[in-house]
Each structure stands twice: as structure tokens, then as C-alpha cells.
Amino acid sequence: MNELLDREEIWWAQRSRVQWLGEGDRNTKYFHYRTSIRRRKDTIGGLWSESGSWCYDRASIAATTISYFKEIYTTTRPNRVEEVTSLFHLKVTDEMNENLIKDFTAEEVRSTLQQMHPTKAVRPDGMSIIFFQKF
Structure with missing residues (x-):
């Protein structure tokens, strides 16, 4: 029984990333509450797309994220490259x-x-x- 409790404690420690677990906490309600809060904070429930619609499923969230980063890391006028690079020593x-x-x-x-x-x-x-x- 103790081995199973130790395994469960390790599983929750890995899942929650809580430092105070090492001091001997054993699956209290508070511990589970904190883990649940972290899980909710770490989860992206949805994003606003460029078109203004709310994306809530994984595929549309991924597409919106990829589209956003492609847009901010893409230039439409790379014609002044020499001018900019000449400023670097x-x-x-x-x-x-x-x-x-x-x-x-x-x-x-x-x-x-x-x-x-x-x-x-x-x-x-x-x-x-x-x-x-x-x-």
C-alpha cells in the first residue's frame, strides 16, 4: 500500500511541479486543488483569430497560432537588406x-x-x- 502511495505521490509531483511536496505532503485536498488550478492556467481554451472569430478546437488554435507567427516573422519588402547590414560592424x-x-x-x-x-x-x-x- 505504501509503495502505491509513493508512486501516486511521484505521479502528482511530476504533474504539478510543486516544490513543497518534497516536504512530506500526501495527497491533501489542497494539493489537488493547486494542481487543478495549474492545469487550468496552463490550458489554452481558445484564441481570437485575425478575422475576429473565436477558435476553440485544437486544429483552429494551431492554425491561428501558426498564421500569427508567420505574419510577424515575414517581411513583404526585403529590398533594403544591404542598407541595414551595412550598419553592423x-x-x-x-x-x-x-x-x-x-x-x-x-x-x-x-x-x-x-x-x-x-x-x-x-x-x-x-x-x-x-x-x-x-x-
């Missing part, structure tokens, strides 16, 4: 860019791998160790 010079795009050497790879923490790997399968041994 370059952070990467041509010389720096040449260094960034050049091929890396075996010594650079070896040095980088030696600087890595011993418990870290480039990939979970230990590819960094195999890669290092090839050089």
Missing part, C-alpha cells in the same frame, strides 16, 4: 574567416582531445578515442 575579419574555414590538422585534433575531460566523449560510443588513435 564586422566581428569576423577576412583573416579570421580564413582561419575558421581552413582544414584542421591531426595535431589540432590530438591537442583538443587531450584537453577534454577524461569522462567526456564526442559521442556516446567513444568515437573520440577511436578518432584519436587513427592519428
